[in-house]
Amino acid sequence: MCLAGQAPAAPSNAAQAVAMVHAGLDWLATADPTTLTTAEQAGCLRGLEQAQAKHTAARSQVLSAFDAQCGYEDDGYGSARTWLKWQTRMTGGAAAGALGWARRLAAHRVVRDALAGGEVSESWARQFCEWTDLLPEDHRDGADATLLGAAAGGADLRDLAGLAEEMRRRCAQPDTDGDDGFAGRWVRLDTTFRGAGKLDGNLTPQCAAALQTVLDTLGKRRGPEDLRTKGQRLHDALDDACRRLVGSGCLPERAGQPAQIVLHMDLDRLRGLPGAPEAEAAWAGAATAGPGEDCDAAIVPVVTGRVDPDVLDRLAAALLQGTPAAPGVPDRPATTSPATSGQDGTGSARQARAERAARRMILADAADLLSGPGGLAGYLRTRLLPGTVASVSLPLDVGAVTETIPVHLRRAVAVRDRHCRFPGCDQPVAACQPHHIIPRAQGGPTCLTNLLLLCAFHHLIAVHRWGWGITLHPDGTVTATSPDGDKTLHSHGPPPAAAA
Numbered sequence: 001m002c003l004a005g006q007a008p009a010a011p012s013n014a015a016q017a018v019a020m021v022h023a024g025l026d027w028l029a030t031a032d033p034t035t036l037t038t039a040e041q042a043g044c045l046r047g048l049e050q051a052q053a054k055h056t057a058a059r060s061q062v063l064s065a066f067d068a069q070c071g072y073e074d075d076g077y078g079s080a081r082t083w084l085k086w087q088t089r090m091t092g093g094a095a096a097g098a099l100g101w102a103r104r105l106a107a108h109r110v111v112r113d114a115l116a117g118g119e120v121s122e123s124w125a126r127q128f129c130e131w132t133d134l135l136p137e138d139h140r141d142g143a144d145a146t147l148l149g150a151a152a153g154g155a156d157l158r159d160l161a162g163l164a165e166e167m168r169r170r171c172a173q174p175d176t177d178g179d180d181g182f183a184g185r186w187v188r189l190d191t192t193f194r195g196a197g198k199l200d201g202n203l204t205p206q207c208a209a210a211l212q213t214v215l216d217t218l219g220k221r222r223g224p225e226d227l228r229t230k231g232q233r234l235h236d237a238l239d240d241a242c243r244r245l246v247g248s249g250c251l252p253e254r255a256g257q258p259a260q261i262v263l264h265m266d267l268d269r270l271r272g273l274p275g276a277p278e279a280e281a282a283w284a285g286a287a288t289a290g291p292g293e294d295c296d297a298a299i300v301p302v303v304t305g306r307v308d309p310d311v312l313d314r315l316a317a318a319l320l321q322g323t324p325a326a327p328g329v330p331d332r333p334a335t336t337s338p339a340t341s342g343q344d345g346t347g348s349a350r351q352a353r354a355e356r357a358a359r360r361m362i363l364a365d366a367a368d369l370l371s372g373p374g375g376l377a378g379y380l381r382t383r384l385l386p387g388t389v390a391s392v393s394l395p396l397d398v399g400a401v402t403e404t405i406p407v408h409l410r411r412a413v414a415v416r417d418r419h420c421r422f423p424g425c426d427q428p429v430a431a432c433q434p435h436h437i438i439p440r441a442q443g444g445p446t447c448l449t450n451l452l453l454l455c456a457f458h459h460l461i462a463v464h465r466w467g468w469g470i471t472l473h474p475d476g477t478v479t480a481t482s483p484d485g486d487k488t489l490h491s492h493g494p495p496p497a498a499a500a
Helices: 014-030 038-068 071-075 080-087 092-107 109-116 122-132 137-152 157-171 205-218 230-247 267-271 276-286 309-321 346-370 376-384 407-417 456-463
Strands: 186-191 197-202 259-266 297-304 432-436 451-455 469-472 478-481 488-490
Touching (some): 071 080, 092 109, 092 122, 122 137, 122 157, 407 432, 407 451, 451 456
Parallel strands (some): 259 297
Antiparallel strands (some): 186 197
């Protein structure tokens, strides 16, 4: 234990250093701040900001080394960003920001040292780097040192901005290529809860001017009834501009193609529809689209189903006994003839084997019964659902091995998985490929239960080159196992510990 005013002993390794960081933060997070004097509270706030600066410098150094050594590959990831998202539960934007700091401080060693010493805040350090990035590379260290020195002398951010502009004017080479920040352009669209998005970026002056013109033109109030806020109007203007571009026929390949709405319903819902009006109401509720989206859209019906174990047992028992399997009627106990019974219980074993064989036989023909143009699902859908929804029949599943995955089965896999299923990866369907869990070369069938979506990296590299194993569980969760079996990743959290 340290005495008052005595500095704590330095850690002897990385794990001890991290433990000391946690210990200090745990104390501050659980302490009652109202028991501190205002001077102590102010000291804590100043110290925490210094600690944040040091944290950024330390994390950037470790992350740079981790990235350079491709440490993320040990856990089955293709980049440090995806590793950070899954292993540290960062958002995509936060992971990109951490990597941005690592790259930024690698190019600004003077700022990195100042951060590590707690001499400058994280936000000011970032601003200094953005200013001096506009200078020739051989002037950056000197410019960073000048800005840090002025900040230590008491200059405020406005004065520092003027100093940075003066250095840029004196040191920057004449602009002969008309760059205007072209090399630093970027846009990022992050998809958040329920498909909502967050747009961020750094636009060139030309792009900013063009976008401003579009927003000003389409974002005006449309009348006294238009009660939208300015932010809402600008959002709607951007949405309107994108829709106009899509409908203009100017986009390559997909130009002029209408929106596609996937109608996803289970067989139970389909069987419960008494007629067309109710079917249309269910169709409107099942289609995941905004109001009016279905006016000029391609409707893709997908009917799904599941095995009801009670019905399966009743059918198997009825098949063995040669009696009708009436719904709602309790199963009769299976009878065993004297010829099949014995003192050693072999009759029960034979009965169990026969029941298993009956279940397999029923399941083998279930897809043919429920799917296809002449199947039950197709019959109900074409009879009960209106217009375009009834035009194309899609099977619930296909069990036959084929050389290529049929289009309808690819669509069913996409509807079920929605993104790459490797734990921690959220690449969208467009970036994914269907993967045979049991390879076709080993007799794996081309059926829904043997397929799942993997992005190109996890499919072609992690699985087929590095040898990671993928397991799709009956509850829809996925487990990935490293080639040596030492690491197991889950697409779900571990079960809670049982109460003692």
